[in-house]
Amino acid sequence: MNSLQSDVERRGEQIFELVDQHPESLFSKAGFYQRMMALSMRDEHFKVQMFRFVDVLASLKRGNEIVRHLDEYFEDTSNGFTPLIRTGVQLAKVAPWISGQVLRWNVSGMARQFIAGKNSRDVMKTLRKRREQGIGFTVDLLGEAVVSEQEATEYAARCMELLEHLAAQTEGWRDPLGNGEQLFPVVNLSIKISALYSQMNPADPHDAIAHLGGKLRPILRRARELGAFINFDMESYAHKNATLELFRTLFSEPEFLDWPHVGIVIQAYLRDSEEDLWKLIDWGRTRGTRFAVRLVKGAYWDYEKIKARQNGWPVPVYLQKPESDANFEALSRILLENESIVTAAFGSHNVRSIAHAQALAEDLGIDRSRFEFQLLYGMAGPVKRALVEMGYRVREYCPVGELLPGMSYLVRRLLENTSNEGFLRAKFSENVSATQLLRNPVELVDQSTNGARDLTARSQDRHVRNGATLETPPGDTYENAPLVNFVHEEARERMLVALHEVRSGLGKKYPLVIGGKKIWMDKTIASINPSSPDQVVGHLCEAGIPEAERAISAAKHAFEAWSHTSVENRARLLERVASIMDRRRFELSALEVFEVGKQWAEADGDIREAMDFCLFYARQMRLRGRPRLTQHVPGEESYQHYWPRGIALVIAPWNFPIAIMCGMVSAALVTGNTVIMKPAEQSAVCGAMLMEIFEEAGIPPGVLNFLPGKGSIIGAHLVDHKDVDVIAFTGSREVGLRIWESAGKTREGQRELKRVVCEMGGKNAVIIDSDADLDEAIVDTIYSAFGYQGQKCSACSRLIVLEENYGRVIERLLSAAASLRIGNPEDPGVTIGPVIDEAAYNRIREFIEIGKGESTLAYQKGNIPEKGYFIPPTIFTRVNPNARIACEEIFGPVLSVIKVADLDEAIAVANNTDYALTSGFFSRSPANIERAKAELIAGNVYINRSCTGAVVGRHPFGGFKMSGGGTKAGGEDYLLNFMVPRVVTENIMRHGFAPESTPLYRDEFLPLNGKRRR
């Protein structure tokens, strides 16, 4: 054993001895709380329900509401806690007020365990007590992500007030060790950066830094005057780079350049933490003034893992606990070896991590007065005491605030305390031995493959299942394409380069493509940039009736060979298309920014969806395309399979200019149809790009034909055409219904009944229940209503709010809307761009005028760009559910808010529309959530999340009633719309003899001699 390891063990054992001299359970408060935590560790289901109940409790005002939630959360729980709950519920029925309050009191007690005080005055009691124990403090004001600038400004003011108060109240206090004031001022404030700016966008760190700098400078100046220390806490990975950059930027400014009392957090669970730490140290050396780093493992481990998996990103955190522990130790060494420029604060409760830092400092000859240990309020009390007794500097992290804003903090602490892999649980609840707890994590990483096994097992599992059977959940048959993560500078750079390149190529002329030939026409349609209408994105040759006829002949001709191309070859073509899109991803996104006014992330989402459609339909076709046995019966084999319908006409919208068009086209092609693709006039350059990509992927001549032109002329002509067999349309209700009707007529010479795949609009409602988490509900509603300027068919246009919550919802909603950034979406931080064109602009403005007559215009943002089709986010309140703005589709950033008495009325209002596309519900009542799931009439019902942003395979998308024909794009049965089923039955018995078994699948029925079907 090396000497460092033996010193770590010696010190660790010493800490444990001191800890054991003052035995304390994991949770110092006995009774209700301790019992609950013990149960949470034993019973995962109980733990989930318990944390969810705790999460909602602070927002419940009435006793009977508390009791109802308790009943709902623990209805199906049966363990030692059940009798207590049942008794509570019974009691509550007699005296709801009393039992509700008792429960609230108990849970508040639980929160008080981790929250050091309600406000700046209250916290002083705790700080004085700690002072007597020789423990310093850093105070953190609770309240994380804010939804509006108003809330951010309030947070900044509260920070200032807290700072003043702490400075005044601690006058005359000295450093607990008596020798470190130069490095460790008494007053220490920890700041959550995301609470100071509501519009932090990973794509635009410069904007975040500019805004945050403005808010922070007065606080920093005052802190410096008062001789206080300021620490920037670290939150989720999405904000990490901006927070680091903000730190470096601000403290490089002349007025703060020589100020040493500033610190930032490095999270050792992040794989890139070492690189970040080195960058900070290099910066510090150039700056020439000390600064501090609080080294922690990190508080958002579960969240980071889930988010990364949802978006297809590499998981930024280590997956094995010992990896985080080992990295903590490696970073401890870097910090201590660079002690000449950086002051280390070790933020951990883990005795091994702490003992390692102590031993290393000793080894490097660093005096214990030059670094410190930081631990959280309410946790690991005996460890703090032991460290003080050993003569180390200890600082306690003391959160201050009310219960409601403290909930996410409380839940994080509960998770941490009950985590299977956490040190505190192992030591204080499961009494794991000191020897075990002090093992070198580096060796554990080598031995234990726990985390890695978990991951590989899952991904192997996925590959085994991939496309294997029809029972596989459809979304599991392939892996979604990842989104671009604009957190990374490289991604932002690539987007900027793409914008530059696309801008320099604007204004080109694009041909029709028919039968593999480019056709140039004199007559063109200009596609313009809605942010800057004098900028032409491209000139599209305009097809007329003769070209439409030519396209029909080309598609007809190509059908013969294409319909007999094997499923595998057709699927591969789509996969090539997806990989070309991947290669040209930034260019395509940039084009969408110019042509349809999409923000960066929205544009990228569209390209990702297009790739997903290709990959998903390719997989699905491999499954569907093989003839499948209909029944096991002796002596006969009967196989069902599918034939393409014929010629598909794809009429695409402009709002998802590449994704929706690509989705309809790829479904039609992979099923063996030939296609005439008509893009929307407003997004025809995107259509031309898609054609180019299919050509590069090797689409045979005539299989896909590109036919931009006027919907009223060629669209109408082709819809009525006798040779068109399938029409895939996404667009307005008006046009959709005309197509539906026209396709119902059989024309002379027509051989097939036309199939219409029709996706139209919505008048989508979101309900906010009285117990909803408003931090989430407001952010998600704003996104659902105003994301891409409300021009998604899934967008929320009616917000239904229960009256109990109404005042608070409106207040936060209006200030959140007021904080949105409007402008040209070339700017990465913009959230609201222009609407698509002049006609849309005029129509939406007309609706706003109608709204003013029908209800109250509660909010309309001023200060919008003069040039371009910009319409500010507009909110109407007191809207009658039968008003025109509450019934008619507006397709713009206009939200109608409707107040209702209760959930019955809310659901009735939500359902009372001609449409049934999406619907949303925010609630923390399990019973109400079940009701919404069952009763909301919509093709896609979203609970506690935004009602837009469907992901292929995960959220098959599409509505019914006047929203569409009930087909689900990105779902397992979508391809069936493009095919006709066929069954081939053979008597396989000869003279009473038949094979014993028949295979479940057989090869495709492909003609050997290329004989034609039509």
Ligand SMILES: Cc1cc2nc3c(=O)[nH]c(=O)nc-3n(C[C@H](O)[C@H](O)[C@H](O)COP(=O)(O)OP(=O)(O)OC[C@H]3O[C@@H](n4cnc5c(N)ncnc54)[C@H](O)[C@@H]3O)c2cc1C
């Ligand atoms: C004073 C103080 C301030 C803090 N400030 C911040 C802050 O600003 N930002 C922040 O994010 N965190 C912060 N933390 C850290 C965080 O809140 C946790 O307290 C800390 O991660 C727990 O680590 P530990 O060493 O005490 O316990 P341990 O039990 O040794 O470690 C638990 C930690 O290990 C990591 N982990 C758990 N499971 C795995 C796994 N399977 N694979 C890989 N890693 C895993 C997680 O980070 C988890 O929190 C702070 C902590 C303290 C004490």
